[in-house]
Amino acid sequence: MTQPTDNRGEHLGTALALAASGVPVLPLRAGKVPFGNCRTCTDNTCGGRPNMKTAGPCQCPGTCHGWAAATTDPDVISSGLWQRAWVQATGVAYHPGGAGLTVVDLDDADAITWARENLPTTQTVGTTRGEHWIYFGAMGSANGVRPGVDIKSTMAYARWRGHGTGTPTALPDAVLMLAATKPATARHAPKAIAVPAPVGGGACRHRTPAYLERGIAMAEQRITDARSGVHATVYRTFLVVLSTHGRCGCLTEAHVGRLFAAAQAKGESPRHCTDAWTNAHTRLGL
Template identity: 50%
Template sequence: MTDPARHLVADALQLASAGVPVLPLREGKVPLGNCRACEKISPTRSRCGGRPNMRSPGPCRCPRPCHAWAAASADRQVILSRPWLDAWREARAVGYHPGGAGLTVLDLDNASAVAWARAHMPATRTVATTRGEHWIYLGAMPSSNGVRPGVDVKSLMQYARWLGPGAGTMTRLTDAVRALVVRSEEANPAPIGGRLASSTPVPWSRHVATGCRHTERYVTDGLNRGLAKIRALPESGAGSQTFGVARFLAAQHAHCPGPCGLSTIAAHLIAAATSVGVPDDYAARAVTRGFDAA
């Protein structure tokens, strides 16, 4: 093994010893390609059943580090196994799965994004990157790219490049960070049938929930009952009801392979809450907290 590969493995083992799942990254900061047994047969399917776009590692038990973040491991025996050692020889960097370690990375891609974060986000541990900074918070949450110009949120279902321990004390994840993803999904609705959805939340369907184990009727019936409970409280209590409905609905998907279209469900809950006078920010926080509680 070459010296660069040895250094990568040493860094990977150090991270793993702290409970951080790691994976090798090749040139361009991208994961190694899937092996032939796991190769894609369509944009959403692979021969092994696959783990792409899933909320937790799926049925694949490939000994290679296939499927990007979903293959990240903190197991020393896996990291030092022959298939992984072959992968480390091809690697150029160490990646890690923040959500798997209970972390969230605010990836600030340029000086303007860093300046915005310093003005609006709670201070936490920072790591210098080539063009900006990584801000690392304690706590996991859904990931989303482009929540603001030059700002990505990397946590569940994503990986980040390891660039060192950084400086400062990690702060626990706050509502200000969680709200970035909710606001981004409201401002950038998912494409439906090749066009952008209107400001009205789009219906929950298999377009946004390709990995949900429930039938469409089961999910929509439950969602409609929850929306009715929120709208039945125009005077007071709608915010708390939104939290409760969000927690209940998210819990129904706890054992799905995912994705389950929770962002679409969140948009409906927020719209119902605001329709009876709950402020936008409060409604978004209630939904985020409900999902987290589940």
């Protein structure tokens, strides 16, 4: 009789190696999905693990809460609770955003062809149906940004399928702006606040001033071209701008004013602009 293959050691070894390189990992069960919540955390009655969409007090040591359970702590990964999951695991997942990465998930041949024609070459990993293109830089995740294309970064997980070929390159504008066309539900701030530019000013540390100007101009155009779902487009555009320049200190009040002006020209109120900017800050942890 053929004995079932025990991949526990292989999956655990892979997870520990990834964690040692700074990539947060978690086990996957049959169906390529994370393990469900424990009894204590069922239906998020615990409040949800911190860093999820709704932060909470949960500090569950198990594999609860999907991607939010991903960790680089070898003691947690090898703990008794996680060992139970590894026994049943069918694969290893990782949290791209937690490692400062973005995965462009291409599901079919048409999507791959589109990527080769429109995106810069980068690290590429084959999947059962297509390819993962991996870039340096985190951003908001979004599914179905175009036929056969998903973006996995923050608040998402991707299945580990090996190192593939090539070297990751910087997250391009084409991916950032692609996500801006996919509406997403913003978390509404309980109260509007003053909207300053991030602290700093002058040239961006990792890009040229021309890059910043081009990015702001593209953001203005994206808002101007919106035909429906203007509020969602404004939010996603703010999210893209802040994910690229929200930490380097190169945005000025003049830049923010240009974005607000474009949004108000499409009918957004100052309050809605403020809420969208605040929600984008909150989403990115700025």
